[in-house]
Amino acid sequence: MDLGIEGRVAVITGGARGIGFAEAEALGAEGAVIAINDIDSVAAMDAAAILRARGIQASAFPADAADEAEVAEAMRKIAEKFGKIAILVNNAGVGVKPDYSAYEMPAEVWDSMQRAHVRSTFLWSRAAIPLMRLGGYGRIVNTSSMNYTGGGRPGATHYVAAKASIAGFTRALAKEMGPDGITVNAIAPGYVATELIDGFSSPMLAVIREQNPTRRLCEPNEIGALVAYLASRQAGFINGEIVCIDGGRREFYWGNTA
Numbered sequence: 227m228d229l230g231i232e233g234r235v236a237v238i239t240g241g242a243r244g245i246g247f248a249e250a251e252a253l254g255a256e257g258a259v260i261a262i263n264d265i266d267s268v269a270a271m272d273a274a275a276i277l278r279a280r281g282i283q284a285s286a287f288p289a290d291a292a293d294e295a296e297v298a299e300a301m302r303k304i305a306e307k308f309g310k311i312a313i314l315v316n317n318a319g320v321g322v323k324p325d326y327s328a329y330e331m332p333a334e335v336w337d338s339m340q341r342a343h344v345r346s347t348f349l350w351s352r353a354a355i356p357l358m359r360l361g362g363y364g365r366i367v368n369t370s371s372m373n374y375t376g377g378g379r380p381g382a383t384h385y386v387a388a389k390a391s392i393a394g395f396t397r398a399l400a401k402e403m404g405p406d407g408i409t410v411n412a413i414a415p416g417y418v419a420t421e422l423i424d425g426f427s428s429p430m431l432a433v434i435r436e437q438n439p440t441r442r443l444c445e446p447n448e449i450g451a452l453v454a455y456l457a458s459r460q461a462g463f464i465n466g467e468i469v470c471i472d473g474g475r476r477e478f479y480w481g482n483t484a
């Protein structure tokens with residue numbers, strides 16, 4: 227199926243590794259022109275080079291995705307290079323390290339979680355929309371998590387709140403942007419095999435696999451395929467949707483195995 231995104235510019239935040247890189251690979255394989263943002267500038271440049279070696283047009287735009295001035299500067303460079311953009315994948319984020327009960331959590335830990343996920347999603351969306359309007363085509367794909375509805379696990383209230391906030395933002399922005407031909411959706415992954423969950427102990431991962439109906443973790447390229455579809459011409463009537471990709475798990479709680 228031709229997804230209709232060949233030659234369209236796709237910006238992926240946090241795209242240097244993990245899920246974001248897999249999304250860049252999937253979009254690039256469909257002919258999209260890839261702009262990789264990441265706070266890790268070396269990794270962002272390496273990732274773009276890997277894609278270019280495969281014949282994909284890719285460049286790096288390092289920036290802290292949650293810093294207003296850095297996002298504005300990165301988007302200025304993207305606009306200068308490409309003129310317009312069509313696809314924005316708000317993927318940048320950080321994991322829960324360490325866990326904190328809400329009643330013990332320093333406010334700075336709370337704030338920095340909201341900043342990395344929610345503020346970055348808002349800032350990049352705000353910057354991208356004028357450049358999408360120019361091209362008359364827009365697909366924003368945000369990154370929530372399966373636990374945004376189920377409450378996740380103890381120790382991660384700040385992460386769960388950030389992902390629920392992204393789900394709410396997605397639905398609200400979808401209503402604003404629909405008339406402009408710009409769709410706004412979010413993915414809600416279960417556990418994906420990336421560095422983000424590297425800190426989990428082996429027993430914890432074994433329980434996670436066992437509790438999952440598919441008995442395994444999600445592979446990043448499975449997320450990439452979903453995002454490529456949501457970015458496609460064919461997905462134009464999917465708007466304001468939070469798409470779960472969790473192997474059928476929906477909730478997670480691993481009891482006292484940690």
Ligand SMILES: NC(=O)c1ccc[n+]([C@@H]2O[C@H](COP(=O)([O-])OP(=O)(O)OC[C@H]3O[C@@H](n4cnc5c(N)ncnc54)[C@H](O)[C@@H]3O)[C@@H](O)[C@H]2O)c1
Nearest residue numbers: 240244245264265290291317318319415417418420421422
């Ligand atoms: N791995 C999972 O199980 C899982 C599940 C659900 C949702 N998610 C979400 O998917 C997204 C990607 O996760 P991942 O597993 O690929 O993580 P990862 O740690 O492998 O990659 C995250 C990338 O984001 C970058 N990043 C972090 N903060 C940034 C910032 N402020 N500005 C720019 N770049 C920044 C990192 O440098 C890194 O390259 C995150 O939003 C995460 O919450 C992951």
